[in-house]
Amino acid sequence: ADGLQARGFGASTLGLPRGAAEKAIPAYRAAVRPGPGTVIGGQSFGGRVASLLAVDEPPAGLVLLCYPLHRPGHPETAAERTAHWPRIRCPVLLLSGESDPFARIELLRAAVPLLPAARLVTYPGLGHGLNRVREDALDRIAAWLADLAGRPS
Numbered sequence: 001a002d003g004l005q006a007r008g009f010g011a012s013t014l015g016l017p018r019g020a021a022e023k024a025i026p027a028y029r030a031a032v033r034p035g036p037g038t039v040i041g042g043q044s045f046g047g048r049v050a051s052l053l054a055v056d057e058p059p060a061g062l063v064l065l066c067y068p069l070h071r072p073g074h075p076e077t078a079a080e081r082t083a084h085w086p087r088i089r090c091p092v093l094l095l096s097g098e099s100d101p102f103a104r105i106e107l108l109r110a111a112v113p114l115l116p117a118a119r120l121v122t123y124p125g126l127g128h129g130l131n132r133v134r135e136d137a138l139d140r141i142a143a144w145l146a147d148l149a150g151r152p153s
Contacts, residue, residue, distance in 0.1 A: 003134065007142040021048045028053055036060055039145060044068050044128065055087045061148045062092045063141055066128050069103035069111065078107045085114040092118040093144045095137050097126025
């Protein structure tokens with residue numbers, strides 16, 4: 001959030017209850033009212049919750065960092081975790097490590113076309129976190145947000 005604020009975008013973080021992503025949707029909704037002027041998103045579990053919320057309450061955009069496509073060692077669950085993606089109608093930016101145990105890169109690349117308007121950015125050698133490329137990831141998010149808002153980046 002601080003990195004986006006330093007780049008001129010309002011941003012905040014929130015805590016979500018643990019457990020099933022579907023059960024965390026009300027907490028996310030209460031903390032952040034999605035709508036036409038709001039971009040939502042999250043890291044891992046938070047991104048999954050935001051993506052589920054985006055189906056019923058479309059935001060202006062959705063940012064998914066290290067989306068948990070499947071549990072480590074269980075790539076067969078990827079289709080279940082992307083079943084709602086075709087119903088997401090807003091632009092989506094996904095950033096992911098290419099060695100993420102929660103998202104086999106070939107499965108993630110194959111799933112992205114399920115989203116009507118998506119851009120995927122991947123980082124070779126990174127797993128389930130983007131700390132080593134934080135500044136680049138923030139620059140890419142800020143540029144995407146500027147494009148979305150129709151302002152110069």
